[in-house]
Structure formats: structure tokens, C-alpha cells
Amino acid sequence: xxxxxxxxxxxxxxxxxxxxxxxxxxxxxxxxxxxxxxxxxxxxxxxxxxxxxxxxxxxxxxxxxxxxxxxxxxxxxxxxxxxxxxxxxxxxxxxxxxxxxxxxxxxxxxxxxxxxxxxxxxxxxxxxxxxxxxxxxxxxxxxxxxxxxxxxxxxxxxxxxxxxxxxxxxxxxxxxxxxxxxxxxxxxxxxxxxxxxxxxxxxxxxxxxxxxxxxxxxxxxxxxxxxxxxxxxxxxxxxxxxxxxxxxxxxxxxxxxxxxxxxxxxxxxxxxxxxxxxxxxxxxxxxxxxxxxxxxxxxxxxxxxxxxxxxxxxxxxxxxxxxxxxxxxxxxxxxxxxxxxxxxxxxxxxxxxxxxxxxxxxxxxxxxxxxxxxxxxxxxxxxxxxxxxxxxxxxxxxxxxxxxxxxxxxxxxxxxxxxxxxx
Numbered sequence: 001x002x003x004x005x006x007x008x009x010x011x012x013x014x015x016x017x018x019x020x021x022x023x024x025x026x027x028x029x030x031x032x033x034x035x036x037x038x039x040x041x042x043x044x045x046x047x048x049x050x051x052x053x054x055x056x057x058x059x060x061x062x063x064x065x066x067x068x069x070x071x072x073x074x075x076x077x078x079x080x081x082x083x084x085x086x087x088x089x090x091x092x093x094x095x096x097x098x099x100x101x102x103x104x105x106x107x108x109x110x111x112x113x114x115x116x117x118x119x120x121x122x123x124x125x126x127x128x129x130x131x132x133x134x135x136x137x138x139x140x141x142x143x144x145x146x147x148x149x150x151x152x153x154x155x156x157x158x159x160x161x162x163x164x165x166x167x168x169x170x171x172x173x174x175x176x177x178x179x180x181x182x183x184x185x186x187x188x189x190x191x192x193x194x195x196x197x198x199x200x201x202x203x204x205x206x207x208x209x210x211x212x213x214x215x216x217x218x219x220x221x222x223x224x225x226x227x228x229x230x231x232x233x234x235x236x237x238x239x240x241x242x243x244x245x246x247x248x249x250x251x252x253x254x255x256x257x258x259x260x261x262x263x264x265x266x267x268x269x270x271x272x273x274x275x276x277x278x279x280x281x282x283x284x285x286x287x288x289x290x291x292x293x294x295x296x297x298x299x300x301x302x303x304x305x306x307x308x309x310x311x312x313x314x315x316x317x318x319x320x321x322x323x324x325x326x327x328x329x330x331x332x333x334x335x336x337x338x339x340x341x342x343x344x345x346x347x348x349x350x351x352x353x354x355x356x357x358x359x360x361x362x363x364x365x366x367x368x369x370x371x372x373x374x375x376x377x378x379x380x381x382x383x384x385x386x387x388x389x390x391x392x393x394x395x396x397x398x399x400x401x402x403x404x405x406x407x408x409x410x411x412x413x414x415x416x417x418x419x420x421x422x423x
């Protein structure tokens with residue numbers, strides 16, 4: 001029943017964290033929303049609805065984490081994948097049915113999004129209850145176990161909250177200095193960035209348990225193989241998506257929205273560049289977490305990323321354009337990645353020289369050799385669907401070619417080819 005006690009403690013820790021978040025959000029958060037945000041008075045009611053239901057959805061997500069983690073730990077990716085597909089389809093259905101209701105669509109959207117969170121949480125909980133014995137909880141208090149898990153979960157959550165604070169902090173600062181127009185542009189950019197980052201994180205979710213398992217079993221040679229392979233494939237696959245998006249963002253937004261508002265193009269491009277930086281952190285984070293060095297890692301790295309908000313506020317105070325928020329964020333996250341590498345070296349036996357040689361330098365070369373020819377090709381076609389398809393296919397071919405030639409070692413090429421032949 002050790003696993004059952006472990007899950008029970010995890011659940012209580014997440015309940016405690018949820019209560020703390022609710023108290024802060026329902027006091028300081030409510031005050032800030034109603035007194036500092038620039039929102040038209042006739043839409044303040046809708047803003048409060050969205051705030052409350054978004055907060056509830058966030059709490060539900062936190063409470064779902066132990067069940068989600070159990071499914072990933074058991075490497076039951078089929079359940080994880082199917083549930084993610086259901087979630088996406090439900091959210092797509094929400095957008096579709098909004099057309100048929102005459103009530104305030106923002107309020108309805110907030111309620112329906114919360115219901116989707118509830119459904120997803122219920123699916124994970126029901127599956128775990130049926131498949132895994134450790135979810136049939138028996139109360140057994142273990143003080144030391146609680147302290148250990150609370151410390152680990154708190155620092156991990158601090159990292160998650162730091163990321164959310166950066167995203168929403170930029171949104172709040174844009175609202176305070178540039179009004180709802182900048183928020184609309186940021187919302188569009190974030191939607192594009194979120195889709196790309198979701199693809200990246202979902203890819204890495206499949207690799208994560210294997211890296212943790214290999215560390216726990218002290219199979220370090222295999223762990224570093226997984227580390228470099230996942231770093232490369234995650235980065236190259238993301239770059240395949242990001243490059244055509246950055247090059248053609250204006251055409252894509254026009255097809256999607258009809259009219260492209262001010263700041264939308266630059267915001268979306270800069271958010272996509274930042275997404276490339278963020279994806280590089282996943283393999284490092286999972287090894288540090290497996291080594292249980294989360295206090296220093298999240299405290300130093302994620303604490304450092306929060307410096308971007310006062311810097312952005314400073315630049316906005318001196319009338320810099322809104323794009324400066326993303327330039328600051330990119331620079332801060334680049335420095336944060338250097339800190340990650342430094343902490344990884346302090347945590348495990350790790351060669352920075354190998355990391356630069358095997359991952360950083362090939363990635364920079366592949367970016368240069370892909371971007372330069374694509375810029376020349378871009379002006380050869382008239383805007384439209386045909387251009388988007390041609391540029392996307394060309395980007396995939398060029399990046400795939402250089403990634404295979406320059407990005408993979410001989411052993412990795414052999415592994416890749418055998419997998420392609422097998423499939």
C-alpha cells in the first residue's frame with residue numbers, strides 16, 4: 001500500500017496548494033482585476049465571470065495532476081492521447097455552439113471551458129480508479145512523506161506559476177499601458193504559441209517516463225542517449241512548424257481572422273521564437289526533477305525569469321513600443337537556459353562542451369541553413385493558400401535534410417533509419 005499512501009499524500013498536497021491559490025486569487029486577484037485593469041465598464045461583469053471560471057478550471061487542473069502523473073508514470077500513453085483528443089474536440093465544439101446562443105458569449109465560453117476541465121478530470125479519475133490499485137486510497141498519515149512531497153510539489157508548482165505569471169504578467173502590463181487592442185493581439189499570438197508548445201510538450205511527455213526510469217535505475221548511458229535524442233527531435237520538429245509560421249504569419253492570420261489587427265504579426269512571431277527557447281528546457285528539467293534537486297532549480301531558474309516583468313514595466317514607463325516585452329522575455333529566457341545548464345552540471349555528471357557540440361552548434365547551423373534559403377524563396381510566390389502549402393512543404397524538406405545530415409550522430413541516424421524501415 002506504499003503507492004496508495006504516496007498518491008494520498010500527493011492528493012492532499014495538491015488540495016492544500018489549491019486552497020492557497022484560491023485565497024490569493026479571491027483577494028488580491030479580484031482587487032487587481034476591478035481596480036487596475038483597463039476594461040470597458042460595460043464588460044466588467046463578463047471579465048469577472050471569465051476570471052472566476054478560469055480560476056476554477058486552474059484548480060481542477062491542479063487536482064487532476066496526481067491522476068495524470070500516474071497515467072504517464074505507467075506509460076499508458078494511449079489513455080493520455082485519447083483524453084487529449086477528447087479535450088481538443090470538446091473545445092472545438094464549444095467554439096461551434098457559441099454561434100447558436102444569444103447570451104453573452106464570453107460568459108458562456110467561460111462556463112463551458114470549465115465544464116470541459118471537469119469532464120477531463122473525471123475521465124482521468126475514473127480510468128485510474130478502475131485500472132490502478134493505488135488510487136483506492138486508504139488514509140495513513142506519514143509526516144516525513146508529506147514534507148518531502150509538499151516540498152517537491154511546491155517548488156515544481158512554483159516553476160509552473162512563474163511561467164504562468166510571465167505570460168499573464170505581460171498581458172496585464174500590455175493592458176495597463178496599451179489597452180485592450182494590445183491584449184487582443186497578444187491573445188491571438190498566445191493561441192498560435194500555445195498550439196505549438198502543446199505539440200512540443202505532448203511529444204516530450206512520451207519520453208519523460210523513460211528518462212526518469214533510466215536515472216532511477218542508474219542506466220546513465222541510456223539516459224544521456226534519450227536526453228540528446230529528445231532534445232534534438234523536440235527542437236527540430238518544433239522548428240519544422242515554427243519556421244513556415246513565422247515566415248507567413250501575415251497570410252495565415254488573414255486567412256484565419258480576415259482582418260489582421262495592429263501588433264498581431266510581430267507579437268505572434270516573437271512568441272513563436274520564445275516557444276523555441278522554452279522547448280529546450282524540458283529534457284534538462286526532467287533530469288533535475290528525477291535527481292530531486294527542484295529547490296535550487298526552480299528557485300534559481302524560474303525565480304530569475306520573473307525579472308522580466310519589472311524590466312518590461314520599466315521600458316513601458318519610458319514609452320518603448322509593446323514589442324519590447326517579447327524582446328526582454330526572449331533575452332531573459334536565453335539567460336535562464338544558461339542557468340539550467342549550470343544547475344544540471346551541478347546536479348549530475350554532465351559535459352557542457354558535449355551539449356554545445358552535440359546540440360547547440362548543430363541546431364544553430366540548421367536554423368541558418370534553413371532560414372536563409374527560405375527567405376529568398378518566399379518572394380517567388382503570390383500570397384494565398386498555394387504559397388502557404390509550398391513554403392510549408394519546402395520548409396519541412398529543407399529542415400529535415402539538414403537535421404538528418406548535421407543534427408544526428410551516426411548512431412542516431414542508424415536508430416532513425418531502422419525505425420523508418422520497421423514502420
